[in-house]
Amino acid sequence: MRAVLITPPLPSHLRAFEALALELTRRGHEAVFVTEPGVALQGGMAQAALPGPPARPQPRRLPAEILAGARRTGRLCRDAPPVLRGLAPDLILGDQMEPASGLLARALGVPLVSVACAVPMDPEPGIPLPFLGWPHDPSARGLRRNAGGERVADLLMLPQSRVIRRWARTWNLGDLRRLQDCLSPDLTLSQTVPGFDYPRPANGARIAQLGPFRRGQERQEFPSDIRPDPGRPLVYVSLGTLQGHRAGLLSRIAAACRQAGAQVLVSHAGCLSEDRARAIPADWVRAFVPQQAVLERADLCVTHAGLNTALECLAAGVPMLAVPLTHDQPGVAARIARCGAGLRLQPWQRGSSRIRDAAARLLSDPRFRASARGFAAQADRWPGAAGAVDRIEALVSSRTRATG
Template sequence: MARFALISAPFASHIRVFEALADRLMGRGHEVLFVLNEGARHVVVSSAPVRTVRSAGRGGLDAVIRRAARPTGPLGILRTVADGADLTDALCEDAPAILKAWRADMIVGDEMEPATGLVAAALGLPFASVAAALPMDVSPGMPLPFLDWPFDPSPEGLKRNAGGEKIANALLTRQRHGIEAWVQRFGLSPRHALADCLSPTLRIAQIVPGFDFPRPPSAIRHFVGPIRGEPPPVAPLLPFEPDPARPLVFASLGTMQGHRLGFFRKAAEACREVGVQLAVAHCGGLSAREAAALGADFVTDFVPLAAVMRRADLCLTHGGLNTVLDALGAGVPLLCVPIAFDQPGIAARIVHHGVGEKLGRVTLSCGRLAASIERLLGASSTRERAAAIGREIARAGGGDLATDLIEAALNGTRASRPEPRVALA
């Protein structure tokens, strides 16, 4: 038996991934502790205990998430970076004492949270990095995950990517300064960027190689596919019954973007123009009055994704990784309208692998939506490519393989654990 501390970014979609790992680890006899920013405790539905650290974000975690859900150009990016750096500061300040008192054996942390690597190094603990979103490390020809650029290993592509990284470094100055300050405080070897805080021994990704840009082989990067909780003994049913004679489009913008009423209205008008059914899951982002006024065939807050993907002919999404992987797992093509975070990079991979199309959020119109919907519903080759990735996902191993890798990583490091770099009471 071992004690695993789980540190996740405080977003529901990320916490669900870590809950799936927590439940498997506990099922194998281990102890698990979530260490999260203040305000995220209520998101956790796992039976694992939760300890929270102070949330340094302006207005608390709810305000941080509201700001992240509404990006507004470069200023919005800088604001989100500053909020993230504040959350990292809170974890670095409080988590070491929590983990030392709890006698953690290993940390399993979110790749988006640099505090994982910083705290693990400070305590001399082994740790695994889990990419609930796109992996943070890139290879030659691969743009940064929050850019919608194509994969291009040519000299021109490499030059373009280098320019993107230069701009990103400027935008991420607040994060870099925070990392460097904690490196100095903990007495660690130099680290400057988020990628420097990833595990040097085990990195786990939810995607599969067939949905990534080309990467050279890696002994530490493992692609396990979607990390999900155990399926219920009885498969849940849809809260509506689609007409089997008409194609069904499923639209969702996830838990952070479900408030976008204008997007759903355009989608409903486009689907009426094409003559197909539209099912909308707004994830609690709309009021009952707004939901009733959409004009879609079916509107609900949440829906069992596996059940709806079995019936859907097309998934209209912002490019959240969990939704995209669930669609591909069922062989459903995608129409992606990226909004923020790694969604542009996911949209680029959708186009790269020919499993769907992407449209720009700013220039989105009913006409463009309708044209893409009609084109994708008639493209059998697109569905075939999505089905091929779905078969790869089914073979990938998912949460069970991820748990195997985490256990093996701990067993391989127990005999040679370094001493902590900081002395904590």
């Protein structure tokens, strides 16, 4: 089987897709990424780059990010068809956040499997869009509120919607407008785990909850130059690979957690200068740390509520204080609070006293750690990338039998 993989060039998405590609090749299949020029992959993955100059760096502000995403979708739809015809794939693995994968699969008649690197976008009555931190509410009131949120999303995503509609009309695919219109009707591979996402009784059967595709197999060592006092709690603070530049918020979190009696380790993912990093009032500030090893020692993680970090915390049995910033992080934070593994702070709740009180509560109330450890007890059975490829192979096999 030859699979083509299409994903936005975001670090966490690329790493998840690389894990899928590695498992596919391990089983004797071919896996080829179709990307814009200049996208660097790890592990020597096969790659077919589109013609033309490299894309601009990913912007940080949401409006510019949406415009960049619309340009990327348009470029894929314009330039990828001859590349795909040359590759003759048996399957397209498409990131849910890149609608070009669904448009191209439909236009070329290639089976599509959607990949949810973040919270699944698959529509479900009562579940708000991932960027909304609202609860699951299938009542009439909840459905009305979700519909209002979707109208706002439609306005924000108008540049992307225009590109989707233009290419759907060009290829006679019907009236497709939204990201959700471009998903696979057959299978979504999700990194969420049972008990974490909201219930999906209507459309959840096509979603395979598999856990992180990329899980560290090698034992990580805790940094030798960081020596926490075993008699005091250790709080690990990370805002992910794209938000580590928020020095003011990192400083406020560090100071508040120290006021709560904790030792604090901050990782800024290389987003700060040495001078700005030194100004953060934490016990230790690092550009990067071996996160898995740190979580094994931590008593609490203060996180931006990126799904990868949230799942790593659950796998380690570490409670979380979620401070969501953008994208699907509000939805992830709502699920952290719902499953009992942590608390979340809304944007208007991020003063020092609120952060201090929330951290103190999480460190003193054993119920949060007990909930996180309940997930950790199941982590070894999360199928991850191997389970994803099992589902892919089963889908391709069933289609082959149906057409043969």
